[in-house]
Amino acid sequence: MTPEQISRRLQDRFADAVRAADASGLHPHAVVEPGRWVEVARFLRDDADLAMDFLRSISGVDYPEDGKLVSVYDLISTRHGHAFAIKVEAPRDNPHTPSVCDVWPAADWHEREAFDLLGIVYDGHPRLTRILLPDDWAGYPLRKDYEFPREYHGIPCSTETNQERPLH
Amino acid sequence: MVPAPDYIPLINLPRPIEAVAVIAVYLGFVSVVAMFFIWWERKVSAHMQSRLGPMRVGGWHGWSQSLADGLKLLSKEDLIPDEADRPLFRIAPYLAFVPAFAAFAVLPFSAKFAFVDVSITVVLIFGILALEVLGVILGGWASNSKWSLYGAMREACQIVSYEIPLGLAVLTPVLTVGSLSLVDISIDQGGGIHRWLAFRNPFLFVSFGVFFIASLAANKRAPFDLPESESELVAGFHTEYSGMRFAMFFFAEYAAMFLIGGLAALLYLGGWYDPFGIVLHMEHTPSLVWWAALAGAGIFVVKAFTMVFVQMWLRWTLPRLRIDQVLYMCVKVLLPLACVNLLGVALWAWLFPGGAAQLAVQIVLTVIGAGGAGAFLAILVWAMFFRGRGITVSMLKPWTNLLHRTESK
């Protein structure tokens, strides 16, 4: 199925849950309401025509100017071969997104990584702890406004005094 | 009952002094042989893996590499983990080291060079070797690290369970010859390769295989080196050992390899007799008795070395077995086989009085056994000299034309 068919199928199945679906660009995706996301995910996986059984990756992206943390779910179907992406937004100050661990077990480590580097809390995740950084690391590095720590347990981290913002 | 050759003291000194002199000679010889094995194993494994092995230390082919290792280990710091059980940690290497060398007192190199000629040398060797297990287990337990604990546990169950098939496999030649003394067993095999016990009857032929496999396991070698398996247990029971203590474990292993090789030669491969019966003939002519003893010792050492080479060969080709497979093989495969062999040998001795049929069986088995070994050797020689090297010189040609690169084909 082409991305347009997929997004149309999604929209008429979940009219209220699926908002802006941009199927034409390089990265065909749809934005889904956090509340109904687990239900949509289960439909994506179990529906015969979609059969999105392979969760490729979950990437957290930080949009400080829109004030939201977006989780981008890239899916592909090993049966039909078509790929599609889903975006779920969460407010920046208190980012909560429902976890899809029980739909795709692959999500377990991806969600822990997004939590670890961006601070998106996935409700319902069996063991939501930091995966890459030490457990007592403060802050979420991949956020745009991340302040690089001066030292960690006595180990000096960065010498620049005034850290200029990232390039954009 | 075959009468044993008479026993001549090497030097006519009172017994204790003679004992000390002979100990010095034996231990000196055995430790030199153990050092040689360390070097030899590195060279053998190197050439098997298409590399060179030690080449520089001390000149030709790095002959003094093991000496250098010994000195290096001597100078290394001897640290004991703080939570370790200090006295046990110190005793363990000695408990592992001493039996491996003590057993040589009882191993007859030749008719004349049997240092202690007690009529039950086989049982004595096993008695002495039983202590070696304790050294390794205490070493593993005392160093208070989880890996060495696993190593010690594996050692305990592997060695204790493999002593049974090993014991039975040793009993089969003892049963055929009728004496527990290695000297008698070896004398019985004199006079030509067809008289070797391994080719005496099919049961003994199989029992030689059982013996060799069980001795590999009892000596923690090759596919059975679970107690110090690097890839799982870091270094098994001697993870926490360093310096001279580690060298003791290391040394004991190679001495035990020589012992196993010697036992295999004595019990199954015609002791100190050559395949053509020359040494036996020399022993009979009074003037050549001494030369027979020396030649016998030489042949014995050569046979022991070949068996050690086979042990090394196995180590560098086979992966390691898992602990349950090791025990499965011991209880379900080797033990029944050893029992069947023992029974078979007894029946054979009872039903098959000897004479022409016995000789025929011996010759057939010799052809199979010696023929097989010869074939392996032939393949080895062919592979070393005639098999194409594979990497053509042009492949290694330096890239001279890097500068003027061609734009398009």
Added chain:
Amino acid sequence: MLEAILFYGFAAMALAGAFGVLLSRNIVRTAVWLLATLGAAAGLYFLLGAMFVGAIQLIVYAGGTLVLIIFGVMLTSKNPHMRFAPRRAEVAVAAVVCLALVGLLVWVLLHSTWYVGPIVQTRAQWAQTGVNEHPWAHDLQAVTQFLDANHVAIVDAKGVPCGPVTLAGLARAAWYELTVMPQGDQGDRRQPLHDADGKPMSGDQLLAELHALPPQDRAIDDAALESAIAALESPDAPARTVQQVAYACGDADLLTDADGDGTRNIGLGFLGVYLLPFEVISVLLLAVLIGAAYLARPRVPASGGTGGGR
């Protein structure tokens, strides 16, 4: 001299080990002290010349039981520093039992007859008899007289009496009638029994000598000698070798001690006189084996690690 040092050394080691077992708190330390005791016991066996029993002691006890004790400890102990803290009542009961055992031991010590006869068993003891040569090294000239049921006095080539030698030793010397090695080689220890003109003595000659012994020199009672000689002279005993004579003179197991360290005795004992207890013990061990297998049965189905979805 060396034997004395060794003997007392081993005895001291055994005692020290026993005390060590009692006093040490860490269970693995007790096992090591036990090793010292068992090793000392094996050493004593070797000193006694019972090589077989000494080796079996090492294999079974030091190599087997001890390893299993330590193995059991390793698997089940919570931590290496576990201390025993026995309660008052237990100490009392233990004390009673121990005292009873000690009493039994002392009683046995006092009532057993310590036969301190000049039995020549080992080279070590032979050395104490003042002759530092190996008993078989002599040109054993002739049997002069029977000292007791089991010993004869022998005169060597130079006529010097070389003290008591067991018939077993005599048989062993004869046993090695050297078909392989020519006699007379200077370093040769095992001289065969010679008669006057240097030829190895045959069974008949020894028989003749025993006949020629005057009655008062025969420590052995006449009936046994007569019956032995009669048996030897019966038509169906063609080759009368020295050992057959020795066998006839002594009692049944005389010959059996030919190789001097009792392995044959043990074998005959187990399969001869004491067959029933031997079998009962093996049945007992079988029961122990099955019990151990049951105890250690795998509780978690170790299906060779097939893993898979849970």
Added chain:
Amino acid sequence: MLDRDESRTTASLIIPDPVDVDVTRDDAAGVDSDVMTEEMLVNMGPQHPSTHGVLRVVLRTDGEMVLEATPHVGYLHRCAEKIGENLQYFQFIPYTDRMDYLAGMNNNLAFALAVEKLAGLEVPERAQYIRVIFAEMNRIASHLVSMGTYGLDLGAFTPFLYAFRERELILDLFEAACGARLTYSYITVGGVTDDIPAGWLERCVEFLDYFEPKIKEYNDLLSYNHIFIKRTANVGVIPPDRAIAWGLSGPVLRGSGVAWDLRKATPDLVYGRMDFEVCTGKGRMGAVGDCWDRYFVRIEEMEQSVRIVRQCIDQIGGAAGGHKAKMPKILKPPAGETYYGIENPRGELGFLVISDGTAVPYRVKARGPSFCNLAILNEVATDCLLADVPAIVGSIDVVMGEVDR
């Protein structure tokens, strides 16, 4: 007797301090008839000979039986993604080399393709052929390393050295083309940095002719070795549905019988023109999806890669164009995002690149195959023996640089 559950909850990895335990007190509840072996928490790693790189697996074991194996990662985390947000597109290529340091070429290719798709660049045909040749040669080198280290994990030392002997020849070829032996940065956005030197193709064919019989040699030495089979068959079996559910990819997924290969599913470059098969585990030595299958899929893939490289070398003659497309001084791809995954030797390596029109990407997310493949370790390694854990970790063939990024 310490209560069994209490010892299970204390996660302290050090041996608890000595306690005066009154062994003789017989509390009826505690002691039951069976032999009560005590559970241990064992730290396999981060410094351990058989965890490839700095992987730490905490094993809860009961004697030799492993009850739970929880991997801890993050020891090699170098925040490559954060750096990606501060570098221009082509400057990020060297960082991709260091992710899966055994397959540098394939990593570069993945990022380069993602950026080219984002920027809508057209890569000349000759460059595409060169890229496929180098990607497939790097796949062979990477599979050689995984075969060698797998032998090491199971105790067979020799295959490791044979594998490295062959790998050296591939590295010599790479060195001739781009000067580096491990971190190449040879494939960049728009094509390859330099054209291949004269005579390279002939030397490459010569290597392939030399290499093909060697694969049979490895099979005789290791794959069909009875002990090797006993150690790997029916060990760590992953059923196909669990493999897909856990998002495994590459030889680990195909070992479970799922014929999913991105070179066939989403053919890019000139893969469409190549004819090769997707090798899957057939359960020859045991259950489908056991360690042996995953291992043997890699061996068969090496043969397929040799076929691909041979076809590329035949067809590269006719390919038009140079080795690199015409590139603007500073590449400013239009605002947008794309996710692009290719078949890396260890599985699907995908890049989500989000650009906001400037010369620096807004967000670069790398989906490492080893990161996803490792997640299933706990499920596979429970109820196996201690000696199976290195076998399972080795068969999943993890490279920590890619897991931790």
